[in-house]
Amino acid sequence: xxxxxxxxxxxxxxxxxxxxxxxxxxxxxxxxxxxxxxxxxxxxxxxxxxxxxxxxxxxxxxxxxxxxxxxxxxxxxxxxxxxxxxxxxxxxxxxxxxxxxxxxxxxxxx
Amino acid sequence: xxxxxxxxxxxxxxxxxxxxxxxxxxxxxxxxxxxxxxxxxxxxxxxxxxxxxxxxxxxxxxxxxxxxxxxxxxxxxxxxxxxxxxxxxxxxxxxxxxxxxxxxxxxxxxxxxxxxxxxxxxxxxxxxxxxxxxxxxxxxxxxxxxxxxxxxxxxxxxxxxxxxxxxxxxxxxxxxxxxxxxxxxxxxxxxxxxxxxxxxxxxxxxxxxxxxxxxxxxxxxxxxxxxxxxxxxxxxxxxxxxxxxxxxxxxxxxxxxxxxxxxxxxxxxxxxxxxxxxxxxxxxxxxxxxxxxxxxxxxxxxxxxxxxxxxxxxxxxxxxxxxxxxxxxxxxxxxxxxxxxxxxxxxxxxxxxxxxxxxxxxxxxxxxxxxxxxxxxxxxxx
Numbered sequence: 001x002x003x004x005x006x007x008x009x010x011x012x013x014x015x016x017x018x019x020x021x022x023x024x025x026x027x028x029x030x031x032x033x034x035x036x037x038x039x040x041x042x043x044x045x046x047x048x049x050x051x052x053x054x055x056x057x058x059x060x061x062x063x064x065x066x067x068x069x070x071x072x073x074x075x076x077x078x079x080x081x082x083x084x085x086x087x088x089x090x091x092x093x094x095x096x097x098x099x100x101x102x103x104x105x106x107x108x109x110x
Numbered sequence: 111x112x113x114x115x116x117x118x119x120x121x122x123x124x125x126x127x128x129x130x131x132x133x134x135x136x137x138x139x140x141x142x143x144x145x146x147x148x149x150x151x152x153x154x155x156x157x158x159x160x161x162x163x164x165x166x167x168x169x170x171x172x173x174x175x176x177x178x179x180x181x182x183x184x185x186x187x188x189x190x191x192x193x194x195x196x197x198x199x200x201x202x203x204x205x206x207x208x209x210x211x212x213x214x215x216x217x218x219x220x221x222x223x224x225x226x227x228x229x230x231x232x233x234x235x236x237x238x239x240x241x242x243x244x245x246x247x248x249x250x251x252x253x254x255x256x257x258x259x260x261x262x263x264x265x266x267x268x269x270x271x272x273x274x275x276x277x278x279x280x281x282x283x284x285x286x287x288x289x290x291x292x293x294x295x296x297x298x299x300x301x302x303x304x305x306x307x308x309x310x311x312x313x314x315x316x317x318x319x320x321x322x323x324x325x326x327x328x329x330x331x332x333x334x335x336x337x338x339x340x341x342x343x344x345x346x347x348x349x350x351x352x353x354x355x356x357x358x359x360x361x362x363x364x365x366x367x368x369x370x371x372x373x374x375x376x377x378x379x380x381x382x383x384x385x386x387x388x389x390x391x392x393x394x395x396x397x398x399x400x401x402x403x404x405x406x407x408x409x410x411x412x413x414x415x416x417x418x419x420x421x422x423x424x425x426x427x428x429x430x431x432x433x434x435x436x437x438x439x440x441x442x443x444x445x446x447x448x449x450x451x452x453x454x455x456x457x458x459x460x461x462x463x464x465x466x467x468x469x470x471x472x473x474x475x476x477x478x479x480x481x482x483x484x485x486x487x488x489x490x491x492x
Contacts, residue, residue: 022324029367055323055324055369055439056323056324058323058369059323059367059368059369060367062367062369062415062417063367065417066364066416066417090390090392090393090408091371091390091391091392091408091411091412092389092390092392092408092409092410092411092412092419093390093411093412093415095411095417095419096411096415096417096419
């Protein structure tokens with residue numbers, strides 16, 4: 001899994017490319033943590049190129065979401081692919097991890 | 111010999127005798143053969159009257175009588191036993207393996223200890239040419255022996271954990287009048303992160319299946335805790351039981367970013383009414399007597415998430431001939447990801463509701479499941 005981090009006006013985007021599983025999840029967690037510590041708790045995880053996610057990947061997203069909220073920010077998803085969307089739906093995690101059409105749209109005008 | 115009884119008991123407790131080859135031990139044997147460039151390397155366990163080899167290269171024989179072996183001498187002392195040229199050594203020159211086939215000349219062996227320190231076996235290497243072993247090489251041989259003994263002890267711990275876990279799975283499933291209950295599970299490794307429980311409380315059949323994120327020992331510890339928590343305080347409603355277990359898990363596991371998906375249902379065996387809570391598990395189905403099926407949507411988040419999202423109760427009715435089936439997502443690993451539910455349906459059509467559990471577990475073994483597999487089926491008799 002490759003991971004790129006970009007900073008934008010009002011949010012930062014983390015983009016995992018490939019399969020988000022036990023081997024890649026710790027890196028995602030780490031990057032989210034780094035962003036929060038650097039003072040940016042508004043984070044979009046851009047899933048446009050994430051083809052698969054397993055329970056460890058979900059664990060990393062939830063961990064990131066909690067940490068971001070503690071820092072008075074939020075963690076939101078963007079451009080989830082169909083397989084990822086169906087996992088989020090099956091686990092009911094779509095109730096707390098909101099998916100937006102694009103990374104730019106995730107924090108909109110907030 | 112004073113300690114032979116204790117030594118034998120320690121060896122028996124390792125449960126290793128006559129077990130199949132283990133890649134983790136074979137790897138060390140191969141490494142030793144390469145490091146020392148010797149034709150023969152072997153991991154030996156000294157059982158009652160025989161020397162049995164867990165792993166060997168270049169010997170080809172699984173066991174020999176214990177009395178004639180060099181290894182017997184190795185376990186009687188501490189440290190590495192080195193015989194540089196057996197033909198020139200008065201204690202060994204007349205040994206049958208020196209005088210006759212394979213005409214051994216060189217031997218170096220280091221004792222393997224059981225967790226209590228008993229010398230239960232050896233890691234040894236052999237050559238048909240005399241040779242010497244430097245202090246540095248002796249150090250390496252003893253390091254490799256320590257590695258072998260760690261692997262053997264770890265396997266014993268896992269085996270023991272597996273036995274304990276099996277004791278926690280229901281052996282005699284309750285079979286309330288008018289219902290047939292089948293269930294089974296297969297761990298991916300020694301210990302499973304899945305658990306299932308079926309319990310009859312009066313007219314209510316409580317069916318629970320949970321899957322802890324990940325697999326192996328860590329997940330198994332959590333699975334045991336969830337099972338116990340679900341069982342305690344049986345007067346609580348299903349909804350408050352799940353909510354309280356969720357809070358407990360969130361408290362314990364929240365920082366680990368682990369979570370548990372869980373399905374738990376109360377089946378009223380007089381009416382067929384089912385009420386259930388599904389915490390992000392979403393792998394339960396109702397198979398109707400007419401061959402159609404319904405997926406039971408999850409009614410809340412997985413447990414240990416701590417997102418302040420309340421759980422909800424779902425209800426569904428089981429008519430005569432219908433069945434409730436729930437499984438862990440390990441089963442989906444074995445199925446066609448494009449159409450997993452279709453394959454579940456196929457298994458059910460081919461094996462029937464009662465055969466589905468056996469068929470799913472058979473696929474788990476054949477397909478070398480990457481994840482733990484658990485299936486529970488409750489059928490209301492037609």
